[in-house]
Amino acid sequence: MVAEQKNNSTATAVLLAGGSGSRFLGNQHKLLTPILGRSVFAWSVKHLADARFRKIIIVTGAVELSSQISDARISGADLIVVHNENWQSGMASSLQCGLAEAQRLGANAVVIGLADQPAIVGSSWQRVARSTAPLAVATYNGVRGNPVRVHAEFWPLLPTSGDEGARSLFKSHKDLLEEVACDGSSQDLDTNEDIVSLTKLLSQ
Secondary structure, eight states: OGGGGSOBTTOEEEEEEOOOOTTOOSSSOGGGOEETTEEHHHHHHHHHHHTOBSEEEEEEOSSOOHHHHHHHOOOSSEEEEEEOTTGGGOHHHHHHHHHHHHHHTTOSEEEEEETTOTTOOHHHHHHHHTOOSSEEEEEETTEEEEEEEEEGGGGGGSOSSSSOOSHHHHHHTGGGEEEEEOSSOOOOOOSHHHHHHHHHHHTO
């Protein structure tokens, strides 16, 4: 569809890739786990690149991802990598790093996703980005997932500590929230069993 090929100029994408992945018991960090010839992180970046944002912020932390990012070759976008020195304190610190950079760039909204959810496809990023509601969340078969879109006026209300993202904000401002039906899946990688289900999703 032609409409989905246009750059999403009104929002900046933020991909959070700073966590330790401590629940995953594989041989390496879960973002580096290979599935169908690509790492989990590379799949997430590939799908984000398909969404054609003009500006993309990747927040790193626990694991070195520079070679993975350079291999991604995201064309047509300004790619900014921000390292979260406080990644051990939880996801909220990575979120705040991304928001600070988005504010510096003059963004009026962010679309936030997690790098351990490689089956979120480009069209899902696009659909959430195009929402005109102050708050938006992707849904998959009626279940809320990622990515989420947050207008700049709500950034000060997002958590600054812990492992929660925008969920509490969606509860307190549910009248301003749009649910956006999306393709793909926001299944994350936490266990070795998840590798099997993600392999099926990514092979479709």
